[in-house]
Amino acid sequence: MSVTVFIQGRNGVTRWQPGKRWLLLPFLLLAAGTGFYQYNSDRFESQRARVEGEREAREAQKKQVLELKSATETQLATLVTYVARMQAKMTRLEALGQQLAQNYQLEDQFDFSAEVGVGGMSELGSSIELGQLIEDMDKLAFRIDNNDAQMALLETVTSNLHIDEERFVSGRPVSKGWLSSPYGLRNDPFTGRRTMHKGIDFAGTEGADVLATAGGVVTWAGNMFGYGELVEIDHGNGLRTRYGHNQALSVTVGDVVAKGEKIASMGSTGRSTGPHVHYEVLRSGQQIDPQKFVYRKAG
Template sequence: MNIILISSQSAQAKKIVLTKLHLAIFTGAILTTVLLLALSLNFFSLRYADRIEAPVLKALLVSPQEKRHQKIQSQLHDNLSVMAAKLGEMQAQLLRLDAVSAQLLELSDLESDDFMLDQLPGRGGAYTGMHTEALSFARFERELQTLSGMLDDRSDKLSALETLLRSERLSKRVMPSVMPIETDWYSSGFGFRRDPFTGRRAFHEGVDFPARTGTPIRATAGGVVVYSDRHSEYGNMVEIDHGDEMISRYAHASKLHVEVGQVVTQGQKIAEVGSTGRSTGPHLHFEIRHKDVPQNPSRFLKKPD
């Protein structure tokens, strides 16, 4: 590139020849100068922004910093709001887990004092200072999300376990299992025997518990009374439906204390021992039938501890 300089004081023109090297050096110098100016302004705005008195210069230099600071603060505020909401959810989940845990302890007959649900578990150990790492905000947020997911999972599993335990306990309450009267023996067992009236071999569909007239007869399990009336052979009789086609039968009673359709609980007094119907003396004839098939009561009944 040729540059010709003409002066009014000199009749001779001057010629300057610029090569590609000269242009590269000139361009580099300009870029370097601009970069240094930008860095200087940035350093000046950060170091002396609070000392600037000129309003125009202060607005020019400080405004971008304030905007960046405000943007960062806004993002932090939004993240903290989200984390605060998540923390509130986790606190509610913990309260629910405490309640479910207490119910599970009650259902399992364990001592709640052994678990100390109202206290934080003890922790400790020597501090070595090795393999320590500062907790970043992003990592803290990830761990908070992971913990929240674990709480949801544990809550669902504990709720399912509570349902199973309640169902099991309910099954025990509606399964004929407690003795219908207070006695340690029976006079006639389940199965084939000599009929007390005919002397012939006949199948006995229940067990006979001898007792004094008026002795309380109690429901061996909870259920609904489906029969409470006089029977031609069983005399005064009560039948209780326990569900799943399971029925318990109480015969030869002197008095009945329940009515058809009444809901009874395990151990509730339903009648009194007598000798009504086809009977040789005061006793309770007790049967358990499943799908109308007689079952051996000794497989179900348990003597009180």
């Protein structure tokens, strides 16, 4: 195949017949244009992808900053709560301590208005993190709570009660009711077998008041296997009392209770056949016959 081109000039018509290489020129130009367009298109897509990636990275960084800000605000709110709680507890402890110091004329030995003196040599340590600080403050708040309970016990004893009379275990754990099962061997109401009953049962009306037979500190207030809802009170000198099968509890662990104070409502929770109080007296962790405590005169 050949192509002839006629060119009109001043001297007439000139005939030009291009070779095969000239015929390939349009195709070469088309291929070059297509390649150039594809190259530019690829560069544009690459730049657009890079810009989109950078935008997503900025969005992720912004999200991380917002999350960090939220976490910091939450931790600061927690710190504020801890500080307020400890301030309230410390105010109470200082007031109780000052009162006790005055009552026993110990102001010259205990000055609760002055800064506590601490000191000593110290080595360079690692910086503390916020999480560790919160954990330390949580432990400190727990210690303050325990000390507050103990100080409250001292306040109750020194301000309102005689300690010997308060800790003297005597009387019944109910104001109304009757003895339904004594301490000792009996036929188990569930199995019928001969078993040891390590307490005294006082039957009565569901919801009736259950009373502390002596003052002390509550060491258990919740469900215990077999006992149902149980209250246990430590009276000191290795003596404790238990009150089982309650319908509801009026105290929590750490509470200081007085002799005759309501600690629960009679019920039939746990291993029970009906509303009653299972009353135990423990000496050095071992149940003993409560009957001699129930019928002895108050100290």
